[in-house]
């Protein structure tokens with residue numbers, strides 16, 4: 001079978017498509033014939049050589065897929081060969097066949113396309129967990145999202161109205177992406193730069209921001225603290241720039257503002273509480289099946305097109321969510 005392989009840290013020059021053996025499921029696992037794989041920034045960070053991502057090289061990226069069950073391992077119940085599924089494999093999802101834990105594999109309901117479903121196991125499930133779980137979103141909250149123009153940013157814009165609605169403010173790295181964020185559902189979006197805190201505060205209507213979702217390491221943390229409303233929650237869930245991170249705020253500052261700073265990791269949850277991640281995947285697919293949730297995706301034609309898409313993501317030129325057609 002064909003698989004995308006990153007042979008060494010660096011850029012597109014180290015990305016190859018290779019013939020490799022198809023994996024067989026072990027106990028509690030399924031193998032999936034992949035129709036689509038979602039692209040995620042974590043694969044760009046891995047390719048870039050950020051620490052803590054690739055245990056070894058060559059590395060096989062790809063963390064969310066859709067397709068049909070090819071084989072089921074011992075002890076798996078509720079999934080059968082031929083079922084349409086979405087799954088969060090540990091990795092190696094940019095391939096024609098992938099292994100996934102059954103706990104992180106969910107049936108795709110009728111009426112949901114496999115292209116849409118490929119954006120669920122990491123992207124939409126993370127967006128749901130950031131709001132619903134880590135962020136304790138309640139209807140009417142004002143939410144600030146950094147990197148609003150990307151995959152997670154656009155997913156959050158779709159989910160907030162379904163969770164009861166609230167004012168949605170985004171930041172982006174390039175001015176031209178602000179318009180796209182507004183088109184995706186943000187009430188206001190600003191390019192990061194001078195005057196950002198004032199712009200965010202004004203957009204929040206004076207009271208401040210109830211929930212900040214921040215994947216920028218600690219680069220924007222000072223701003224987050226500055227614009228947070230009393231009792232505000234700040235969820236740190238990435239380090240897009242890949243640089244060193246600063247210390248977290250002093251206790252006195254958190255106490256004075258009644259603020260919460262918390263972390264979120266999809267990978268951590270998959271390892272330590274897969275049932276919570278599995279529930280989020282199922283919940284999002286359920287919302288999609290009722291027609292209440294649709295996330296527009298840009299479909300790429302094949303594994304050969306992935307390296308260029310990773311380039312665009314790395315350079316901050318990408319917009320919205322990308323899925324790649326792997327087989328068919």
Ligand SMILES: NC(=O)c1ccc[n+]([C@@H]2O[C@H](COP(=O)([O-])OP(=O)(O)OC[C@H]3O[C@@H](n4cnc5c(N)ncnc54)[C@H](OP(=O)(O)O)[C@@H]3O)[C@@H](O)[C@H]2O)c1
Pocket residue numbers: 039040041042122123126146147148149150151152153171172173174177215216237238239240241242264265266267313314315316317318320
């Ligand atoms: N903790 C978790 O479990 C988890 C799960 C999924 C995603 N994430 C994080 O959430 C963020 C969004 O993920 P995504 O897959 O939807 O990707 P994405 O938003 O489609 O792409 C990543 C975006 O990061 C921004 N960025 C900021 N600083 C950057 C830098 N120095 N170099 C390159 N890009 C930079 C760029 O947008 P702007 O310049 O417009 O901001 C870029 O478009 C990523 O940071 C990712 O690591 C975390």
